[in-house]
Amino acid sequence: MIPLSWYLYLAAGLFALGLFGAVARRNAVAILMSVELMLNAVNINLVAFWRYLAPAEIGGQVFAIMVFAVAAAEVAVGLALIISIYRGRKTVAADEINLMKW
Amino acid sequence: MFASITPEMLLAILPEISLLVVMAVVFTADLILHGKRSSLPAWLAVGGLGLTLLLTGLFAQPGAQPQLVWGGMLRHDWLAFIFKIIFLTAALLVTLLTVGWQKVWLKGEYYVLLLVSTMGMTLMGASADLLMLFLAIETTSIPLYVLAGFVVRDDKSTEAGFKYLLFGAVTTGVMLYGFSLLYGFAGSTSLYAIAAGIASAAIPAPVLIGTLLLVLVGFGFKVSMAPLHFWAPDVYEGAPTPITAFLSTASKAAGFVVLLRVMLAAFPAILVEWQTIIAAGAALTMTVGNLIALSQRNIKRLLAYSSVAHAGYSLLAVAAASELGVVSLVYYLLVYTVTQIAAFGVVIVVWHTTGSDEIADYAGLHRRSPMLALALLLSFLSLAGIPPLGGFIAKILAFAAAVEAGLVWLVVVAVLNSIVGLYYYLVVLKVAYLDEPKSDKPVPATRPQAATLLVSVLLMLILGVVLAPWYNWAASGAAGLF
Numbered sequence: 001m002i003p004l005s006w007y008l009y010l011a012a013g014l015f016a017l018g019l020f021g022a023v024a025r026r027n028a029v030a031i032l033m034s035v036e037l038m039l040n041a042v043n044i045n046l047v048a049f050w051r052y053l054a055p056a057e058i059g060g061q062v063f064a065i066m067v068f069a070v071a072a073a074e075v076a077v078g079l080a081l082i083i084s085i086y087r088g089r090k091t092v093a094a095d096e097i098n099l100m101k102w
Numbered sequence: 103m104f105a106s107i108t109p110e111m112l113l114a115i116l117p118e119i120s121l122l123v124v125m126a127v128v129f130t131a132d133l134i135l136h137g138k139r140s141s142l143p144a145w146l147a148v149g150g151l152g153l154t155l156l157l158t159g160l161f162a163q164p165g166a167q168p169q170l171v172w173g174g175m176l177r178h179d180w181l182a183f184i185f186k187i188i189f190l191t192a193a194l195l196v197t198l199l200t201v202g203w204q205k206v207w208l209k210g211e212y213y214v215l216l217l218v219s220t221m222g223m224t225l226m227g228a229s230a231d232l233l234m235l236f237l238a239i240e241t242t243s244i245p246l247y248v249l250a251g252f253v254v255r256d257d258k259s260t261e262a263g264f265k266y267l268l269f270g271a272v273t274t275g276v277m278l279y280g281f282s283l284l285y286g287f288a289g290s291t292s293l294y295a296i297a298a299g300i301a302s303a304a305i306p307a308p309v310l311i312g313t314l315l316l317v318l319v320g321f322g323f324k325v326s327m328a329p330l331h332f333w334a335p336d337v338y339e340g341a342p343t344p345i346t347a348f349l350s351t352a353s354k355a356a357g358f359v360v361l362l363r364v365m366l367a368a369f370p371a372i373l374v375e376w377q378t379i380i381a382a383g384a385a386l387t388m389t390v391g392n393l394i395a396l397s398q399r400n401i402k403r404l405l406a407y408s409s410v411a412h413a414g415y416s417l418l419a420v421a422a423a424s425e426l427g428v429v430s431l432v433y434y435l436l437v438y439t440v441t442q443i444a445a446f447g448v449v450i451v452v453w454h455t456t457g458s459d460e461i462a463d464y465a466g467l468h469r470r471s472p473m474l475a476l477a478l479l480l481s482f483l484s485l486a487g488i489p490p491l492g493g494f495i496a497k498i499l500a501f502a503a504a505v506e507a508g509l510v511w512l513v514v515v516a517v518l519n520s521i522v523g524l525y526y527y528l529v530v531l532k533v534a535y536l537d538e539p540k541s542d543k544p545v546p547a548t549r550p551q552a553a554t555l556l557v558s559v560l561l562m563l564i565l566g567v568v569l570a571p572w573y574n575w576a577a578s579g580a581a582g583l584f
Contacts, residue, residue: 008286015279022272031268038275045282054289063233063291067278070240074271077247081264084254094268097261100336 007048015041028082028092032075039071114171114178116162117154117186117224124150125217132210143210144201147217148550151194158186168582170230174292177230177363179582184432184575185227185359188439192352193220195443195558199450200344201550206252215245216348223356230367232281232291235360239320242356243270246349250341262340269323269333277320283313284368293367300371310372311379317364318379324357327417328387331410335394338406343453346402347446350409351439358416358435362428365420366583373423377507381421385515388414392522401449402459404526405442408485411523412438418516419500422507428580430499433572437484437492437565444481444558448474451547451555461530466539474545475534477555482527484562487520492565 014037021034043064050060086092112119128146135142168179176182193216200207222241229235247270251263285291288299300310322330338346369376391411398404416438419431449459451474456463468475484491497520501513547555565572 011282018275019272022275028264028268032271035271035275038272039278042275042278042282045279046285049282049286049289053286057290059233059291060285060289063236063282063285066233066237070237070244073244074240074267074274077244078267078271081247081251081260081267084251084260085257085264087254088257088260097264099258099261100339 004048004052007044011041011044011048013041014038014044026093026095028085028094028097029079031094032078032082036071036075039067043067110169110178111171113162114164114169114176114228117158117190118221120150120154120157121217121221121224124154125214125221128210128213128217132214135210139205139208141201141208143213144197144207147197147213148194148201150217151190151197151220155187155190155194158183158190162186164582174294175231175234176225176228178228179579181359181363181428181432181579181582182228184579185355186224188355188436189220189223189227189352192348192355192439192443193217195440195447195554196344196348196352198550198554199347199443199447202454202548203342203344203450204253206342212249212252215249219245219249219348220352223352226356227359229360229363230293232284232293232296235293235364236278236281239274239324239360242353243274246345246353249345250337250349252342252345256340258340259342260340262337265333266337266341269330273320273323273330276316277323280313280316280318280320283316287313293364296368297370300368305371307372307375310369311375314369314372314376314379318361318383321357321361321364322383325354325361325413325417326387326410327383327413328390328410331387331390331413334410335403335406338409339400339402339459343402343446343450343459346406347443347450350405350446351442354409354413355435355439358420358431362420362431363583366423377421377423380417381509381512384414384417384421385512386414387411387417388516388519392519392526395526396522398526399461400459401461401464401530404461404530405445405449408523408526409442411519412485414519415497415500415516418504418509418512421509421512422503424503424507425577425580425584426499426506427503428583429573429576430496430503432576432579433499433565434496436572436576437496437562440558440561440565441481441484441491441493444477444555444562445485447551447555447558448478448481451551452545455543455545461533463540464530464534465537467534467545469539470541470543471545471547473552474547474555477559478534479531480559480562482531484566486524486527490563490566492562495566495569 018034018037046060046064128143164178225238247267250266251260253259288296326334388411391407395407419427484493487493487497504513
């Protein structure tokens with residue numbers, strides 16, 4: 001059987017990729033996609049831990065499903081906000097949305 | 103299936119049930135009005151929140167012993183109860199402040215979102231399980247993202263909502279990664295099972311500290327702890343002012359109760375390390391907040407940085423990690439909530455007449471509207487920690503808790519910071535009292551706004567003068583945690 005640590009390395013790599021994307025990308029939609037990568041890393045962790053440590057209880061699985069559902073809600077709100085910004089100033093580049101600073 | 107639900111379990115979530123009913127009523131009223139502008143949803147929300155507050159105070163009091171209810175998801179204890187009262191009071195005062203605010207106050211969905219968010223906070227205060235905690239935090243945050251960007255015609259408001267969402271989504275993702283590791287330590291999502299799992303599995307300290315930092319990113323965002331405070335000034339400036347008041351009081355208090363509960367329940371194995379991390383965060387937070395506040399010209403940004411500084415003082419109480427620390431944190435947040443709502447109440451009323459949030463436009467407020475200037479004076483002096491106002495007692499208690507825990511260096515930093523803070527609060531008061539007004543037009547407040555200001559200023563005075571009942575109340579909340 002594949003050892004647990006492989007899944008954890010995969011999740012850590014995916015998480016790092018997502019975090020890098022969230023910090024480095026300019027496009028607001030791409031930032032939201034990077035956040036999704038981070039959440040998927042969380043899900044891999046949760047399901048792997050569940051399978052290897054506590055397969056008799058469903059806690060980990062339920063947690064992963066909740067993460068899915070909430071992520072969908074978050075993205076829905078995020079896209080709505082991006083659209084309302086785009087209507088106002090015709091851009092979705094995060095560094096151009098800077099009316100307020102300091 | 104329903105046979106196992108006891109009346110105690112239902113009473114434990116009475117505030118949430120009540121909020122849900124109020125939400126449904128407001129929503130239905132909004133549907134029936136069918137897009138017509140009406141003040142009905144506002145008054146339904148005010149009445150519903152008042153009723154919820156009453157019901158909670160009368161029937162949802164926990165017993166002497168803390169109880170885990172709903173399969174260990176929620177903890178029915180005094181700390182949760184006290185914070186539920188704080189959240190509901192803040193929501194009620196904010197709803198009253200909204201009455202008459204632009205055209206926003208005639209929209210039903212505004213109140214529905216506010217109620218959902220309040221319900222999320224009351225659940226946050228009671229969560230004893232990672233799954234519940236995550237759901238509660240998101241139930242609080244997602245409506246707040248929408249509310250911060252509520253005024254779609256105002257570019258600043260949408261930008262505030264957008265920035266809040268991006269920061270929130272990224273920090274929540276990092277926090278969740280920490281949650282997934284915590285789940286891995288114990289194979290359970292219950293905070294108490296995790297503490298036991300960490301103790302029995304002998305997890306190495308560096309791994310635990312790393313996980314702690316991941317989790318702390320999410321909580322630090324909620325309480326605007328430096329270096330995760332960047333979003334606060336922008337979001338506070340751009341969001342509709344009543345929502346700013348809500349964000350800086352109830353949302354922040356919710357972050358603190360979660361921080362306290364998780365740190366004390368799940369991380370006793372590395373107590374000294376997390377105390378040090380929080381203490382360093384506290385010193386950085388209050389210094390950054392106060393120093394940047396010195397150069398602000400917009401009053402909402404000034405209050406935002408001042409609120410970052412106050413998060414620093416509250417973190418000092420958390421860092422004490424003692425019973426007195428919890429008491430002082432509860433007292434601090436109680437005082438801070440009413441004080442901050444009074445300050446933002448003045449900002450809202452002034453904005454109505456002048457249409458500006460610049461400090462320069464507060465010139466001669468004293469002559470244009472003496473009562474309003476008095477409310478500003480009292481709330482700013484309380485924020486600065488001048489006796490006999492509540493802010494003074496709150497600061498003394500927090501400093502005492504830190505000294506008791508041996509964090510004397512941190513108290514020295516905090517006292518120096520308080521002096522810096524006093525300066526920028528006095529500058530605003532100087533403008534309002536001594537400068538020549540630009541016009542003689544009075545600055546009128548609507549009746550609900552005036553009532554809110556009166557109530558919060560009175561509470562501020564009472565909290566500063568009559569100490570015993572509030573202190574005992576906070577102490578009963580602290581006792582359940584240790």
